[in-house]
Amino acid sequence: MLRTIGRHTLNFVQAMGDFALFTGISFRSAIGSRKIIRRIARAGYEQGTRCLPVILIVGMFTGLVLGLQGYYVLNRFGSESLLGALVSLSLVRELGPVLAALMLVGQAGSALAAELGIQRNSEQIAALETMGVSSHAYLVAPRLIAALVVFPMQAALFITVGLWGGSLSGSLLLGLEPGIYWSAVERAVESQDVRECFTKAVVFGLLTIALCSYHGFNAHRCRSATGARAVSASTTRAVVQSSITVLAADYVITSFLV
Amino acid sequence: MAAESPPLLLHVEGLRKRFGDNIVLDGASLDVPRGSLVSVLGRSGAGKSVFLKCLADVMQPDEGRIAFDGRLLSAGDPVARAEFRRRCSFLFQSNALFDSLTALENVALPLEQTTRLSDQEIHDRSLEALRQLELEAHRDRYPSQLSGGMQKRLALARAIVTKPELVLFDEPTAGLDPLRRNAVFAMIAKYQRQFGFTAVVVTHDVPEALVASDRVALLDNGRMCFEGTPAEFSTSALGVVCDFRDSTTALGSSLADIRRVPAPQPADS
Numbered sequence: 001m002l003r004t005i006g007r008h009t010l011n012f013v014q015a016m017g018d019f020a021l022f023t024g025i026s027f028r029s030a031i032g033s034r035k036i037i038r039r040i041a042r043a044g045y046e047q048g049t050r051c052l053p054v055i056l057i058v059g060m061f062t063g064l065v066l067g068l069q070g071y072y073v074l075n076r077f078g079s080e081s082l083l084g085a086l087v088s089l090s091l092v093r094e095l096g097p098v099l100a101a102l103m104l105v106g107q108a109g110s111a112l113a114a115e116l117g118i119q120r121n122s123e124q125i126a127a128l129e130t131m132g133v134s135s136h137a138y139l140v141a142p143r144l145i146a147a148l149v150v151f152p153m154q155a156a157l158f159i160t161v162g163l164w165g166g167s168l169s170g171s172l173l174l175g176l177e178p179g180i181y182w183s184a185v186e187r188a189v190e191s192q193d194v195r196e197c198f199t200k201a202v203v204f205g206l207l208t209i210a211l212c213s214y215h216g217f218n219a220h221r222c223r224s225a226t227g228a229r230a231v232s233a234s235t236t237r238a239v240v241q242s243s244i245t246v247l248a249a250d251y252v253i254t255s256f257l258v
Numbered sequence: 259m260a261a262e263s264p265p266l267l268l269h270v271e272g273l274r275k276r277f278g279d280n281i282v283l284d285g286a287s288l289d290v291p292r293g294s295l296v297s298v299l300g301r302s303g304a305g306k307s308v309f310l311k312c313l314a315d316v317m318q319p320d321e322g323r324i325a326f327d328g329r330l331l332s333a334g335d336p337v338a339r340a341e342f343r344r345r346c347s348f349l350f351q352s353n354a355l356f357d358s359l360t361a362l363e364n365v366a367l368p369l370e371q372t373t374r375l376s377d378q379e380i381h382d383r384s385l386e387a388l389r390q391l392e393l394e395a396h397r398d399r400y401p402s403q404l405s406g407g408m409q410k411r412l413a414l415a416r417a418i419v420t421k422p423e424l425v426l427f428d429e430p431t432a433g434l435d436p437l438r439r440n441a442v443f444a445m446i447a448k449y450q451r452q453f454g455f456t457a458v459v460v461t462h463d464v465p466e467a468l469v470a471s472d473r474v475a476l477l478d479n480g481r482m483c484f485e486g487t488p489a490e491f492s493t494s495a496l497g498v499v500c501d502f503r504d505s506t507t508a509l510g511s512s513l514a515d516i517r518r519v520p521a522p523q524p525a526d527s
Contacts, residue, residue: 033371034372124357126316130343132372138371
């Protein structure tokens with residue numbers, strides 16, 4: 001049993017080191033890479049447009065539900081006027097970056113892992129290497145850099161739509177004065193909260209895209225399967241690990257920043 | 259006085275590669291003179307593609323030495339390997355084309371990423387490569403919209419667009435009809451002469467390889483059991499060479515034996 005625990009621990013440490021190296025090499029490879037700005041723009045566009053509809057829909061419904069639940073809870077204590085504060089702080093400090101990250105995993109992350117896995121399987125990545133083109137610089141680095149820019153914007157969009165959702169259910173459906181709602185929002189959110197939100201967004205975006213790239217890029221190293229099954233297994237692992245990592249990182253960042 | 263042989267561009271010595279218990283290469287060696295077309299023949303599963311991938315630096319051999327233009331390629335010398343990759347192209351058996359890029363973008367990719375040419379120069383050179391391979395009309399098509407033969411030619415266009423000194427071909431005629439097979443070999447030989455690159459072609463096609471190549475090598479049991487000119491290959495008395503070379507005659511004899519036995523009459527219903 002001790003041996004099994006030891007083996008798993010060693011495998012875990014090795015995988016962490018391998019992942020850290022992969023991410024480091026990818027960022028380093030971006031330096032001096034030809035036409036990388038063009039590829040970053042393309043990656044940003046893909047990540048942004050792919051997630052936009054789901055960010056809008058989930059953001060709106062999250063805001064609507066928060067407004068509804070919050071109103072009934074606050075109503076018990078006669079504090080409906082604080083609905084704006086409840087919705088905005090929940091969204092800005094926690095739900096915005098976390099839910100947007102999970103949407104990113106489900107939409108862009110899974111697609112990225114599958115795409116890189118197929119490129120590995122069909123020898124496109126090997127072809128790049130034989131041409132003297134760094135596959136990290138060409139395929140991974142633009143996506144990582146794009147995630148650092150695009151994901152905070154997506155989180156901000158999610159929060160904005162969520163705030164309007166809260167306003168919609170609080171004011172339009174339940175009769176709270178819109179002015180009271182928005183002034184509570186304005187009073188509640190401080191620069192520290194916004195900073196925490198963007199810190200989380202940057203970390204989540206980076207972790208998500210790096211993990212999905214790592215698993216797709218290394219699909220050929222999958223021990224349990226080969227070919228199409230290896231791509232499927234890598235994509236599943238990328239999605240599961242990214243989701244867990246986002247929640248774990250959320251706890252760590254929150255405990256440091258609160 | 260004997261004619262002086264051209265200098266070696268590639269020297270491979272004692273290459274070994276195993277996957278678990280399966281020994282694929284067991285000391286394979288090969289000399290490739292500059293400006294020549296060398297064909298590496300061998301049965302399916304003989305390790306030809308693994309040998310070529312070790313040469314192309316896609317796969318690391320367990321043991322052995324590879325020297326390119328007199329310089330040893332080793333894991334500890336990234337500069338030599340980078341230089342080798344700049345001067346070498348590899349044509350994959352699967353073509354390895356980027357399915358999300360058009361034909362023109364596929365050909366332009368190595369120029370965009372490894373040279374400092376302007377966009378216009380890259381466009382012109384890529385278009386010229388497509389024109390030479392009769393693919394100009396399909397420049398905006400994606401690889402999935404092209405036939406197997408066209409994809410092969412597109413991969414060849416991408417391989418030669420950087421004007422490499424050494425091109426490694428991994429079964430370039432696999433899956434092609436006889437006419438197209440001849441055309442591909444003729445094309446390789448033509449461009450090899452025209453651009454002056456050195457070519458190493460891994461193939462099953464003995465007749466085409468003998469006609470088009472300057473030298474022939476035969477890989478068997480992980481080793482090069484024959485290395486020489488096509489004329490030497492044609493007259494060699496080595497058992498494994500005879501088996502490979504005379505496979506068509508052997509098939510004819512087998513079929514003659516089968517046909518000698520009368521076919522069973524269909525039973526009356």
